Amino acid sequence: MQLTLEGRRALVTGGSRGLGLATARAFAEAGARVAIIARGQAALDAAAASIPASLPIRADIATAEGCDHAYRAAESALGGIDILVNNAGTSKRGPFTAVSDAEWQADLDLKLFAAIRLVRLAWPGMAERRFGRIINVLNIGAKAPPPTGAPTAVSRAAGLALTKVLAGEGAPLGINVNALLVGKIDSDQWVRRHAADPAGQSYEEWKEEAGRPIPMGRMGRPEEFAAMALALAAQPGDYVTGTAINVDGGMSPVP
Template sequence: MLIDLTGRTAIVTGGSEGLGKAIAARFARSGANVVVLARRENVLDETVRDIRRDAVGRVVGHACDVTDSGRVDEVFAAIAAEFGAVDILVNNAGSSNRSPFEELTRASMIADMDLKLFAAVDLAQKVVPGMKERRWGRIINVVSANGKAPKAASAPTTLSRAAGITLTKVMSQELAPWNILVNALCVGVIKSGQWERRHRRDAPDMPFEKYLEPHARPVPLGRFGEPEEFANVACFLASDAASYVTGTAINVDGGLCPVT
């Protein structure tokens, strides 16, 4: 399916690597103007250069910690000055913090919610008024399939991901009258920066694909997903082709999650 996002402006948070980078690149190839937000400026600059090579739309990057409300305000002022309205928001910034239940701390849970839930609310509240005026908008919350089927020692990340799924449903119900569609994409085992960091930590001398093999065995499709496969679903949801899809939490996980 040919997706055309020409004339749309999209923000992708956590966009300097992995899934965020793949989504930003897919949007840009489909004609959208793309604003990439990430914390590490040096990595972000390299990512923007990479995406621009095949981009049809304009691509810019802003170093931004999405939990820093003051910095977020500055970035949104710059986006408004350069592009005007924002049509598509992808809340992808996140991490995978896990610990046994008895080792959970209030601080770790608050920090996780701040990054994955409260920041998503803050960003969405900034773009929704303009979307309402134009009666068109797309908000995609990147969460985890573990938010539907959590495992032992998976908190706090599964707590915030489950909250993100609920937030998606709440927003979709409230914003539907303005043709603002809100969906969640649930990550399974997909090649990402997090898996690359695990590889460097656990088995740096082992080839990356070899390291992934035991983690891929439970997946019905028998392999890890590619970031581009995930980005293709995001691009569909961001387009007019998904005009009757809202309030969903779609598993992009090769059939791994037992909960649909």
Template sequence: MELGLKGKVAIITGGSKGIGLATALLLAAEGAEVTIVAREAESLRRSAEQIKEQTGKDALAISADVSRPEEAARAVAETVARFGGVNILVNNAGTSAARPFEQVETDAWTADLDLKLFGAVQFSRAVLPHMRQAGGGAIVNVTAVGGKTPGASSLPTSVSRAAGLALTKAMSKDLAADRIRVNAVCIGLIRSAQIERMWQAKAPELSWDEFAADARHGIPLGRIGNAQEAANVIGFLVSEAASFVTGTSVNIDGGISAVL
């Protein structure tokens, strides 16, 4: 399927590893120009080199704190100066923070919302003039299945992710007239540094494949997913193949969620 991404310009926050990097690689391979944004300069440098080696594209790597509006504005301005505009935004920056309600201090609530919710808000606001100038665009907010079905000891992450879903739906209504589509993906268990740490802590005697397929994870498809599988869905949602899709969320969780 032709995704229609050649010549498009994409910004991916949290783009130096995991789902963000896999998405950057996919979009670059499809012909898009990509900017990857993260805090760690060295990780960004290595990821930009990987994108160049695998796709031939010179990615723009920007070290920035996505929760700060001035940093978001700078990253977008540098992208426009380099590539001439912005067509795609993937709000992927985030960390896992899951504790019981009484253990979450005010500062932790603020930090989580600043990163996961307001980070998406800041970047979305910064790209809107450029998407309007281009005649449209696509935004994908990367959230988690816990935002739909919060469990015990899932705070503050589940609340931040639920807010991201509400943001997605509201933005999709407001921006549809500008031909700017806004969707979300809800991530379940996807291989990451955090999941690998869980593997080493709980079952170091198992190979990765054995751990990923452990029935105790409760995943109907029988295994933990990988970043490429998430990137494939994101790539579709930002592409012309999804030109009539907006205001929706897609679970990338192997069927584990109890809700659509």
């Protein structure tokens, strides 16, 4: 089956690197017009140059103003948004007592409130057209929060609850809402972790070691994640809503 998004318009947050970039590229290759949102101009420009006819939008979606600016710019340029991928986020975590109020607020603003605000903006148009696909990118800590997983596991768990609430409300309107939960997938955050590791290994050696405990024996590739996002956005996802799919090589203890 050839997956197509011909005629669809997509908005991908955190679209300049890693999973967001791979997803935006997969959507564009399937025929969608894609707006990519990120904070860094240089990375945004490079991403847009690698995806023909994509629309780069610089915005900080951790703020209400940033969400409104990004969405309005995408909607104006594309004529509407059919597919929304809430991918922007970081992996801030540590002992509970070490997490400050400011860190809690920053994490919730970027990972939870950004999704809430963008969905609120996209929802009326999707409901009017009786078609919408919303994909919330979370991590496997949303189902199985680990010790020292705050604040990210908590905000991701809230994103999981949000996914289920929206799926129930969206189903009668033709709006499908799902979550993809990532484990260890090769992306910029792992490059940064490698750079901070004093062991002195090459990135390939470090990545191989990091992937060894995963049941499949390796870290995932961004393209594998993007393929699952594409399946949810395209025709195979027509009867799929309210799900949380692990894209983790079998890493999560919770199905």
